[in-house]
Amino acid sequence: MAKVLMKGNEAIALAALKGGIDAFFGYPITPQNEIPEYLSKHLLAAGKVFVQAESEVAAINMVYGAAGAGARVMTSSSSPGIALKQEGISYIAGAELPCVIVSVMRGGPGLGGIQPSQADYYQATRGGGNGDYQLIVYAPETIQETIDTLKESFDIADYYRNPVLILVDGLIGQMMESVDFDKPIRKRFIPEKDYATTGTDHHPGRNIVNSHYLNPDELEQHNLHLQKKYQQIKNNETKFEMINMEQPDYVIVAYGTMSRIARSAIEMLEEQGIHVGMIRPITLWPYPRAAFDQIPKSCKGILCAEMSMGQMLDDVLISDRGRHDVAFFGRVGGIVPEPEEIVDAILHFQERVVK
Numbered sequence: 001m002a003k004v005l006m007k008g009n010e011a012i013a014l015a016a017l018k019g020g021i022d023a024f025f026g027y028p029i030t031p032q033n034e035i036p037e038y039l040s041k042h043l044l045a046a047g048k049v050f051v052q053a054e055s056e057v058a059a060i061n062m063v064y065g066a067a068g069a070g071a072r073v074m075t076s077s078s079s080p081g082i083a084l085k086q087e088g089i090s091y092i093a094g095a096e097l098p099c100v101i102v103s104v105m106r107g108g109p110g111l112g113g114i115q116p117s118q119a120d121y122y123q124a125t126r127g128g129g130n131g132d133y134q135l136i137v138y139a140p141e142t143i144q145e146t147i148d149t150l151k152e153s154f155d156i157a158d159y160y161r162n163p164v165l166i167l168v169d170g171l172i173g174q175m176m177e178s179v180d181f182d183k184p185i186r187k188r189f190i191p192e193k194d195y196a197t198t199g200t201d202h203h204p205g206r207n208i209v210n211s212h213y214l215n216p217d218e219l220e221q222h223n224l225h226l227q228k229k230y231q232q233i234k235n236n237e238t239k240f241e242m243i244n245m246e247q248p249d250y251v252i253v254a255y256g257t258m259s260r261i262a263r264s265a266i267e268m269l270e271e272q273g274i275h276v277g278m279i280r281p282i283t284l285w286p287y288p289r290a291a292f293d294q295i296p297k298s299c300k301g302i303l304c305a306e307m308s309m310g311q312m313l314d315d316v317l318i319s320d321r322g323r324h325d326v327a328f329f330g331r332v333g334g335i336v337p338e339p340e341e342i343v344d345a346i347l348h349f350q351e352r353v354v355k
Contacts, residue, residue: 002180003178003180004178004179005176005178006179007034007173007174007175008143008146008168008173008176009034009038009174010034010035011147011177012035012102012147012166012168012173013035014042015151016074016100016150017043018147018181019072019150019152020072021039021043021074022066023043023048023071023073023074024036024039024049024051024074025051025066025075026051026075026077027058027077027081028052029056029080030078031078031114031170031174032076032078032104032173035102035173040052056077060075060084060085060087060089060092061088064091064097067097067098068095068209072098072154073099073100074099074100074102075101076101076102076103076104078104078106078170079103079108079123080108080110080111082120086127087129089101089135090130090131090133090211092163093162093163093211093226094131094211094222094226096161096195096226097161098158098160098161098163098164099164100154100165101135101164101165102168103120103165104170104172105119105167106169106170107119107332107333113333113334114334115335116169116171116257116334116336117170117332118307118308118311119309121167121284121306121308124165124167125137125284125285125287125315131223132226132227133226135162135163135165135285136156136160136237136285137164137284137285138166138284139167139255139281139282139283140166141255141256141257141259141260142177142260143176144180146166146168152186155186155187155188156188156237158193159189159190159191160229160232161229169256169257170334171257171336172257194207195207237283238286238290239281239288240279240280240288241278241280241282242277242278242291243278245277245279245295246277247298248295249275249298249299250300250302250303250349250350251276251277251278251279251295251303251324252279253281253304254280254304254305255282255284255306255312257307258307258337259280261305261336261339262278262305265339266278268339268340269343274346274347277295277299279291279292281312287315287319288319289315292319292320292321292323295323295324300325301324301325301326301327301353302324302326302327303326303328303329303342303345303346303349304327305329305330305342305345306329306330307331307332309330309332313326313328325349325352325353327345327349329341
């Protein structure tokens, strides 16, 4: 398949088909509606399952059931919809079931608006469900990176028996770019799903899919087991990109759409003789803390840039461990900043540092 020009949401849906999806369960919400719309036609044509559930709560519990039966399953939603799914996501993580969740962020809080936002960082990385659980969270920068990540995420979810969340904003979902669906991805060895509730023909005895442990000793051991798995994920799956990091005067930390804007700002600052690098987290969990150890000592400061009020800022401060001055730039309400605004933020930061 040659490169094609596609809208982000439709490319996400086609990537799910390429990734081997068996079933999709969801409920409409802007700005991700083209994902279920596309899959409603093409999944059924491929002999697979598509269900528009009666609510987000119903959809995530259908995901739970299908994943428990061994299916490759996905859901998608946007900010308030993901909020409604949080209890079910905690159940799925607690039961160690694989699934892929796509979150196309919009402005909030509450119903907010339908314009792009990055204000669901806490929701994605800290989670609104109960208990000590983690999702593997990817924040791709382009539609191409989004579809590559999505195709690989089905394998990653199966390998670790853990939900994977693809976090993009409404701009990536609604824009169009040229993409290549045949670009190779890293394949994983997927163990047989001997936990699946597919009857007893393939394994002895009954399989019970559950996150319910009334014995506190058993529940503690289950939590300790999960923590070992999460440490393995940290060791193996943390991803980030270092850009223009040869002795930078300043470093911008940004992800997703904001990192695209920051790239233009970096070029504009270079023309003014200010050398600026960027750390681009690709996984938001696990967060790439080791990247901050590579910042040269000559760096004068770090600018955290987000389309939020500073949710990633916590992880930047934790990762930097007080080694640099840290400033913040953000726009909210669905406003996508111009590169000139980041340039101004760096210039103001420079004035502060010099004083």
